[in-house]
Structure formats: structure tokens, C-alpha cells
Amino acid sequence: MNAAEILEILMVVCFGCSWPMNVMKSYKARTTKGKSLGFLIMICVGYVCGIASKSIGGSYKWYVMFFYVLNLCMVLLDVAMYARNYRLDQANKKQNSN
Numbered sequence: 001m002n003a004a005e006i007l008e009i010l011m012v013v014c015f016g017c018s019w020p021m022n023v024m025k026s027y028k029a030r031t032t033k034g035k036s037l038g039f040l041i042m043i044c045v046g047y048v049c050g051i052a053s054k055s056i057g058g059s060y061k062w063y064v065m066f067f068y069v070l071n072l073c074m075v076l077l078d079v080a081m082y083a084r085n086y087r088l089d090q091a092n093k094k095q096n097s098n
Contacts (some may be wrong), residue, residue, distance in 0.1 A: 019078065026078055026081035035085070044075050047072040083098055
């Protein structure tokens with residue numbers, strides 16, 4: 001393992017540490033206020049591109065790929081929380097308008 005791989009792993013791990021906290025915040029907030037679906041989608045696309053580059057670039061390392069896939073799963077979970085919270089926002093809006 002070279003220095004570039006170690007730094008890449010540290011970068012992905014640091015991002016990975018923040019996603020569970022973000023998912024929990026989304027779960028507790030029960031609203032989409034302050035969230036951006038576009039941002040979450042762009043992060044997903046970024047992780048998919050990272051996974052693709054590792055897969056086709058000839059530099060496949062399972063331990064790097066593991067963190068990319070784990071982070072992608074966390075972001076997808078946050079997208080699911082966004083969808084749940086969007087439905088809750090719509091139900092609250094409907095209830096408040098009656």
C-alpha cells in the first residue's frame with residue numbers, strides 16, 4: 001500500500017464517518033428542510049464514478065472499494081430518509097391546510 005492509497009482511504013473513511021450522523025439527523029428531523037436531494041444525488045454519482053474508476057482503472061483494491069461501496073450505501077440510505085421525510089412534509093402540509 002502506497003501513500004496515495006492510504007490518503008485515499010483516509011479521505012473516504014472521513015466522509016464515511018459523517019454519513020451515519022447525517023442519516024441519523026435526517027431520521028430524527030422528520031423533514032426535508034435544510035436538505036438537498038440534488039446534492040445527495042451528486043454525491044451518489046460521485047461514488048459510482050469512483051467505484052467505476054477503481055473497477056476499470058486497473059487499481060482495484062478491495063479495501064478501498066469496500067469504503068466506496070459502504071459510503072454509497074449510506075448516501076442511498078440518506079436518500080431514502082429524504083423520500084420518507086418528503087412524504088411526512090406533504091402529509092403535514094395537507095393536515096395543516098385542513
